[in-house]
Amino acid sequence: METSTAGATSRDLLHTSQYHPHVLYNRVFAITYTLAIFALLYHHALALLHSPNALSICLFIADIILGFMWSTVQSFRMRPIIRQVFPENLEKSLIRRDFPPLDIFICTADPYKEPPINVVNTALSVMAYDYPMEKMSVYVSDDGGSQFTLFALMEAAKFAKVWLPFCRKKNIMERCPEVYLSSNHLQCSETEEIKVMYEIMKTRVEYQLKRGKVSDEYIFSEQERRIFDKWSNEFTPRNHPTLIQVFLESCKDKDVSGNCMPNLIYVSREKNSLFPHHYKAGALNALLRVSAIMTNAPLVLTLDCDMYSNDPTTPHRVLCYLADASIKPELGYIQFPQRFHGINKADIYGSEVIRMFICNPMGMDGFAGPNYGGSGTFFQRRAFFGGPPTFFTPEIEHLSPYHIADKPITSEAILQLAHLVADCNYENNTAWGTEIGVRYGSLSEDYYTGYQLHCNGWKSFFCHPDRPAFLGDTPITLIDVLNQNKRWSVGALGVTISKYCPLTYGVSKLGFLMAYSYAYYAFWSSLSIPITIYAFLPQLALLARVSVFPKVTDIWGWLYIFLFLGAYAQDCLDCITHGGTLQRWWNEQRMWLARGVSSYIFGLAEYISKHLNIGMQGFNVTRKVFDEEQKKRYDQGKFEFGVPSPMFVPIASAAIINLLAFLDGSIHVWNSGNVEELLAQVFVAGFGVLNCLPVYEAMVLRRDKGRMPIKITVISTLVAAAFYAAASVFI
Ligand SMILES: O=c1ccn([C@@H]2O[C@H](COP(=O)(O)OP(=O)(O)O[C@H]3O[C@H](CO)[C@@H](O)[C@H](O)[C@H]3O)[C@@H](O)[C@H]2O)c(=O)[nH]1
Numbered sequence: 001m002e003t004s005t006a007g008a009t010s011r012d013l014l015h016t017s018q019y020h021p022h023v024l025y026n027r028v029f030a031i032t033y034t035l036a037i038f039a040l041l042y043h044h045a046l047a048l049l050h051s052p053n054a055l056s057i058c059l060f061i062a063d064i065i066l067g068f069m070w071s072t073v074q075s076f077r078m079r080p081i082i083r084q085v086f087p088e089n090l091e092k093s094l095i096r097r098d099f100p101p102l103d104i105f106i107c108t109a110d111p112y113k114e115p116p117i118n119v120v121n122t123a124l125s126v127m128a129y130d131y132p133m134e135k136m137s138v139y140v141s142d143d144g145g146s147q148f149t150l151f152a153l154m155e156a157a158k159f160a161k162v163w164l165p166f167c168r169k170k171n172i173m174e175r176c177p178e179v180y181l182s183s184n185h186l187q188c189s190e191t192e193e194i195k196v197m198y199e200i201m202k203t204r205v206e207y208q209l210k211r212g213k214v215s216d217e218y219i220f221s222e223q224e225r226r227i228f229d230k231w232s233n234e235f236t237p238r239n240h241p242t243l244i245q246v247f248l249e250s251c252k253d254k255d256v257s258g259n260c261m262p263n264l265i266y267v268s269r270e271k272n273s274l275f276p277h278h279y280k281a282g283a284l285n286a287l288l289r290v291s292a293i294m295t296n297a298p299l300v301l302t303l304d305c306d307m308y309s310n311d312p313t314t315p316h317r318v319l320c321y322l323a324d325a326s327i328k329p330e331l332g333y334i335q336f337p338q339r340f341h342g343i344n345k346a347d348i349y350g351s352e353v354i355r356m357f358i359c360n361p362m363g364m365d366g367f368a369g370p371n372y373g374g375s376g377t378f379f380q381r382r383a384f385f386g387g388p389p390t391f392f393t394p395e396i397e398h399l400s401p402y403h404i405a406d407k408p409i410t411s412e413a414i415l416q417l418a419h420l421v422a423d424c425n426y427e428n429n430t431a432w433g434t435e436i437g438v439r440y441g442s443l444s445e446d447y448y449t450g451y452q453l454h455c456n457g458w459k460s461f462f463c464h465p466d467r468p469a470f471l472g473d474t475p476i477t478l479i480d481v482l483n484q485n486k487r488w489s490v491g492a493l494g495v496t497i498s499k500y501c502p503l504t505y506g507v508s509k510l511g512f513l514m515a516y517s518y519a520y521y522a523f524w525s526s527l528s529i530p531i532t533i534y535a536f537l538p539q540l541a542l543l544a545r546v547s548v549f550p551k552v553t554d555i556w557g558w559l560y561i562f563l564f565l566g567a568y569a570q571d572c573l574d575c576i577t578h579g580g581t582l583q584r585w586w587n588e589q590r591m592w593l594a595r596g597v598s599s600y601i602f603g604l605a606e607y608i609s610k611h612l613n614i615g616m617q618g619f620n621v622t623r624k625v626f627d628e629e630q631k632k633r634y635d636q637g638k639f640e641f642g643v644p645s646p647m648f649v650p651i652a653s654a655a656i657i658n659l660l661a662f663l664d665g666s667i668h669v670w671n672s673g674n675v676e677e678l679l680a681q682v683f684v685a686g687f688g689v690l691n692c693l694p695v696y697e698a699m700v701l702r703r704d705k706g707r708m709p710i711k712i713t714v715i716s717t718l719v720a721a722a723f724y725a726a727a728s729v730f731i
């Protein structure tokens with residue numbers, strides 16, 4: 001089933017694609033499983049007709065939602081594609097001189113959650129791409145409006161002058177200085193020298209942050225002085241003028257070997273608390289405009305500040321697609337998976353997110369292409385301006401992707417215009433955020449923008465090389481993971497409950513299966529309903545000695561067993577064939593349950609409170625800085641609770657109820673010999689207990705700072721008791 005494109009002979013082949021070998025098996029299994037779901041729903045309907053009661057209605061609803069969500073997942077399994085590129089053949093089709101200009105956007109928002117030295121590392125790693133330097137521009141957007149981030153980049157510009165030629169000369173793969181210089185490569189005096197320079201820079205950058213102000217001793221020129229003077233007392237992250245600072249100007253600034261450098265530009269758009277700034281989406285749009293004025297490269301890479309480049313040839317892979325004239329006109333973007341470094345062996349929080357970042361994009365690649373993942377994405381700039389056949393003209397000609405930016409980026413006129421388009425009220429009465437650029441209206445601007453681009457007719461490709469193209473930080477505390485998932489679910493809900501719902505608008509624009517893939521994320525938070533029901537109801541019923549499942553010897557009992565094992569086995573197989581281990585899979589499914597009873601419920605609540613105007617949290621930036629002790633516990637595979645967050649309450653309450661039900665139920669079944677009626681519920685409670693082992697440990701056995709706060713244990717016990725009391729009245 002191979003489909004190959006680009007290049008007549010295999011010698012010149014630039015890219016190939018083929019169906020995943022599991023396609024046939026996936027389809028057969030989907031049909032079988034669908035029949036089983038219908039049988040289950042039939043069984044529920046029969047039971048409801050016989051004796052309708054609240055318990056069976058709840059379980060019926062739970063199974064309908066589970067069945068629906070399972071069905072959306074199948075869209076990823078119908079036509080997964082494996083693509084391959086051959087960058088070694090690239091220069092036969094596209095000579096280096098003709099490589100397109102590339103603008104790279106790096107977003108950062110908070111120097112205390114996203115240390116400036118890490119932003120520097122990410123910037124340096126991409127500045128050192130194996131790409132014509134005079135064609136590359138790196139723009140750093142600082143939504144934190146922080147003098148420390150600006151200072152860090154000023155230092156980075158100086159360090160780049162030695163780092164870039166060093167990488168080229170040694171031809172190293174890890175061009176992120178922190179990673180390369182802290183690994184045990186063969187050390188030579190040159191490396192040692194660079195390492196000392198790097199350490200000096202790092203200490204300086206970190207010192208300023210600790211000090212709370214950039215020290216005068218590091219401000220060397222009048223020009224630099226003027227920049228830092230802008231941080232007056234009125235200057236806050238939410239209220240400040242635009243700051244654009246060109247730190248390196250390509251071809252004017254040379255590295256120590258006399259070669260060109262890429263442009264390096266710091267941008268902090270204007271902020272005013274009276275104007276919405278649309279979080280990262282707003283930041284990206286400001287960058288799209290500022291870069292249009294300055295360099296207007298047709299190719300744009302968006303990166304989060306923690307996602308450093310792990311492979312200098314990544315743009316070559318992208319060009320393997322763009323050099324193919326047959327696909328380029330409709331190709332909106334190329335998505336690399338988000339991969340992470342520093343994940344512990346057991347991956348206790350399921351941080352690898354194999355499904356969202358690898359399996360599902362491969363599945364969508366069989367249709368219009370993977371969704372936009374927020375980072376590691378190469379866009380054709382044109383894709384931000386209407387669909388392939390319908391160009392949407394921006395309000396000023398300079399912002400058009402067809403405009404040629406040929407003036408020096410430091411010229412007065414260019415800088416003035418760049419400041420103008422970064423104004424906080426610039427977007428008023430324009431199509432930015434609706435028809436042009438990154439779309440507003442969802443906290444998951446990546447999901448929403450990719451979806452809109454696909455609906456406009458753009459295609460995307462998934463590029464998943466063995467060596468990760470980018471590596472980022474992953475949260476190492478449970479609360480950070482839960483909060484991140486909460487934000488994603490709130491973001492998706494914004495799309496679900498809008499006129500763009502994938503099941504209606506999406507189906508009409510994208511066809512059923514592609515829209516159904518988007519529906520999976522859109523309805524994600526609905527999983528909270530069945531997961532919560534299954535986390536509490538069968539257990540409470542068990543405590544009340546009420547049977548809610550068919551007997552295990554009954555044919556319907558077998559149906560339940562098949563449905564449970566079938567879904568779990570397929571999920572496990574998926575995880576393992578994509579490089580996971582059994583242990584990692586187990587932890588991932590545990591997190592699925594934890595997210596279900598926590599993140600998604602709180603996400604739903606946040607969404608509702610936002611619409612009742614009670615308030616909401618907005619884009620809560622994920623922390624990328626950790627204290628030593630937390631990191632140590634994470635590396636030991638210990639769950640980190642620590643903070644007294646209400647998000648832990650449903651998890652801890654479920655843990656208590658499951659344990660009680662399991663112990664009490666087992667004793668009862670053992671003593672009464674009434675195995676058939678209640679065994680399934682004992683099993684479900686036992687499964688819950690197994691999943692909650694780290695919770696018990698954190699509540700009872702641990703004494704370290706990552707344990708479950710006593711306050712949460714007490715509240716959760718009260719909640720569990722209230723549930724128990726309510727159940728004994730109503731069940
Ligand atoms: O007002 C803001 C808020 C965030 N960011 C940046 O957005 C990026 C992503 O934020 P992070 O807190 O790391 O989010 P994650 O939880 O890791 O984000 C995932 O989900 C986001 C959407 O919710 C996507 O934007 C991200 O690319 C994707 O990695 C970071 O570089 C931030 O600096 C801004 O520029 N401005």
Ligand SMILES: [Mn+2]
Pocket residue numbers: 304306472622
């Ligand atoms: Mn992130």
